[in-house]
Amino acid sequence: MTKYEQAIYELIESSRSHMTAEQIYAALKQRYPTIVLATVYNNLKKLSQSSRVRKVIVEGQPDRYDRRTRHDHLICADCGALLDIDLGDLTQQFQERVPEPLLGYDLRLLYRCEACRRKRVDNPEEGERQP
Ligand SMILES: [Zn+2]
Ligand SMILES: [Zn+2]
Structure with missing residues (x-):
């Protein structure tokens, strides 16, 4: 390098x-x-x-x-903020349902972060305009 x-x-x-x-x-x-x-x-x-x-x-x-290092992500659906989440290695569980050998996986779990949740409570109208 x-x-x-x-x-x-x-x-x-x-x-x-x-x-x-x-x-x-x-x-x-x-x-x-x-x-x-x-x-x-x-x-x-x-x-x-x-x-x-x-x-x-x-x-x-x-x-x-x-x-x-193996970890997955929680992603805020509103602002795109990323949070690390450790779900363990799920390769084996996925592999059981996939006929071909898996190379890996990339999970993204969507949520709404606290700041964005609060924004929606304060400005419900604005929240609707920006789904
Ligand atoms: Zn957010
Ligand atoms: Zn990460």
Whole structure:
């Protein structure tokens, strides 16, 4: 791994905040003032293609990057906030119902986060306009 690749990998592994490329760039910029955003994007692509980091895609939002350790996500249906949830390894349970060997799975459980729930209570009309 190159210096930047290693630094990006370590940052993602130790983070629990599901950072976007821009946020990773901002964090690295403090340590490597000369780094450019394109370098971050290139390294993120390499790291996710080789499965060393996990790319989390939420519709309508920039991609986020996450550690590989097995866990699943609760996603707020309103604002897209991500919460880690440990459901254990369900591969065996899924495999029993799938005729072909499974490579993995990507579960997203939808919910509404507390801030968004409160927003709906305060502004029921606004809540309806933004389902
Ligand atoms: Zn929310
Ligand atoms: Zn996560």
